[in-house]
Amino acid sequence: MATETSYSTGSGPHSYSVVVSDLNKDTFPDLIIANSAHDNVGISFGYEEGTFADKITYSTEIGSHPQYATVGDFNGDRQMDIAIDNTLNGSLTVIYGYGNGTFTNAEVHSMGIGSRPYFAVTGDFNNDNRLDLATVNEGTNIIGVFLSFAYATFKIGGSYSTGAFSWAVSVVVANFNNDHLLDFAVANQNADNVMVFLAYDNGSLREQTTFSILTSFHPYSIAAGDFNN
Template sequence: DTLLDIVIANNGTDNIMILFGSGYGTFVGQKVFLTGNGSHPCSVTVGDLNNDNRPDIIVTNSGTNNVGVFLSNGTDTFSNQMTYFTGLSSQPQSVVLVDFNNDTLLDIAVTNYGANSVGVFFGYSNGSFATQMIFLTGFGSRPYALVAGDVNKDNLTDIVVTNDGYGNIDILMKTC
């Protein structure tokens, strides 16, 4: 409908919520999608994962150690959550979508706070993802937030990660 909406991760109630924008700075409704018992969703992002020109939702579920994907079925409806395991006690926190491997499909990058790593899931054209590729950030680093961008102007997408445990950042430089 061209109006901006907001997606929220509700950590305490194990769901995500969409607030539908009115176009006047208010909201005209909401819809709730469950992420699973004890999932404790932390972060959400939105992007078209299956090239159908509809926004899909990606959420980190810290309590169940996975990333959840809700594919849009059209106006206000989404598929059941598909989950991708991030590792035992990984506690995924933040998530970004970027085409890391230059195949025109969005990929997922996630901070795995409990596993001291960043995980990347390469996307397929149907909105599903390959098994996580893991990049270690150091014992006790506790990576929390991340952003993606071209840090060194080489036209390759890099990942910048904040580490709560070390009080610093890591830059994962893409080299090819």
């Protein structure tokens, strides 16, 4: 049995999620941790033997309360960047990587106080070979899509309702209908359902199909895969 090794994320940081990616191009996986109470993202670089360095942090602004992060090359320079959704101040923070483990100052995209973005996801939603971003917003019950129209520049690509008081808390993107486009599936915690939004090739979404789950099951996260071969 392997030995457990613990790494501190700080005193009372409310570490909400962790993402794994090679941020400094040394072929070893690194950790990205969203520290909600400390309003920052912590990064711990991995070593060859499977251990990790002490974390360094990047601020997501005071009062932001980051929840989840997603990683991708958002500005086309072949380096890994990080996008973080901030629940309390209703924003999406993007920091761009230099490829050596350091990052630019934060770029912030506001969705409005009270929107409560809960989960972020990335993919090429409009087939222009650039990575776009999307969040599910628990406070306003919408999917917010950000399309990349120039590298390192995003614009609002659309807002799609998940239903009043649905509490959309998680989203996954995958090609659900074999048309080579990325579709969206959303878990609605309060509505006890999953909604699937099929995509058009311009990045917009069609009217959703709803799949109910047993009452009071309150789905909190969602994943996609080929479960029946």
